[in-house]
């Protein structure tokens with residue numbers, strides 16, 4: 001059961017792509033691990049309980065991804081996993097740098113690593129642009145592959161628009177071609193079914209705080225662990241691939257969050273799709289002028305994400321009103337790349353939106369604790385905000 005305080009916090013929360021609340025069973029998982037304080041690497045019998053937590057978490061996460069537990073490695077989250085996969089794929093080629101293919105809508109934890117490899121070693125990056133709907137096209141990716149291509153890294157679902165990327169087809173095609181394929185799967189876990197084995201990915205990144213687990217814990221699936229090149233050396237934890245005493249509290253929380261993804265993932269997806277449709281219907285019925293950035297088709301986009309332009313209004317002003325009027329939380333661009341800077345979204349720019357259209361856009365992301373009533377409240381407050389802003393004399 002949620003406390004009344006938490007219920008009121010979740011009521012007006014529409015920023016699930018930035019992070020999710022920690023679920024009740026994840027909280028229980030974390031607090032259970034308080035009792036197993038022993039170091040999992042110690043040799044005494046008592047440390048076996050801590051090792052058991054890691055074993056369970058790998059098993060649960062492997063079930064979510066369709067993988068074997070021996071191919072799952074824990075990290076501090078999506079950023080580290082993306083860095084690690086790219087480093088593992090490219091470090092053997094630093095004396096013979098070739099082509100990397102990626103997209104212009106990746107998260108900064110991919111784009112900035114690629115830029116570093118380019119500047120430092122001379123790799124050549126081909127960035128594929130998305131269509132106006134926000135997805136890259138398979139043909140364009142595949143026809144860009146040159147003989148010296150060493151890595152393709154394309155996200156599974158975009159964090160700002162929810163647009164699904166055709167990484168499955170790309171990966172299956174490249175499987176026999178000797179090109180490593182990495183996908184940043186951070187936004188897709190818990191929202192769609194995944195089978196990393198069938199999809200033939202070499203590397204797949206995930207992060208627990210995007211699926212109701214704790215922050216600071218995530219991981220990397222790796223098809224051939226012998227290709228992993230450690231970023232962190234030391235005592236040889238994680239089969240020698242990622243040193244440092246394991247984050248048992250985080251890992252225990254992740255174990256529960258992963259188990260819940262398997263149990264209820266489909267229900268959440270249906271619920272969020274219904275809420276999304278309801279939200280769009282209510283906006284239309286309220287005569288609010290808006291345009292969705294990207295597709296609303298559930299086969300093309302995450303069912304929980306709506307990136308929307310409020311035509312003729314600054315989204316920043318709307319978000320300010322929403323928060324100050326009734327504590328509503330939405331997002332302007334990606335929380336990870338904002339860091340206080342007012343930079344226009346590189347994702348919306350890549351989809352060819354004008355500066356004005358970018359400035360009118362906000363991301364509304366819904367999740368497990370969103371209710372019909374909370375959608376009603378959001379639309380009512382948006383109406384109030386739009387009326388208020390329309391009446392302000394400049």
Ligand code: PLP
Pocket residue numbers: 017018076077078079080082107109155157158159184186187207208216218336
């Ligand atoms: N990749 C994507 C698509 C994300 O949305 C995020 C976080 O927003 C990350 C990577 C980074 O994950 P973490 O916050 O676990 O470092």
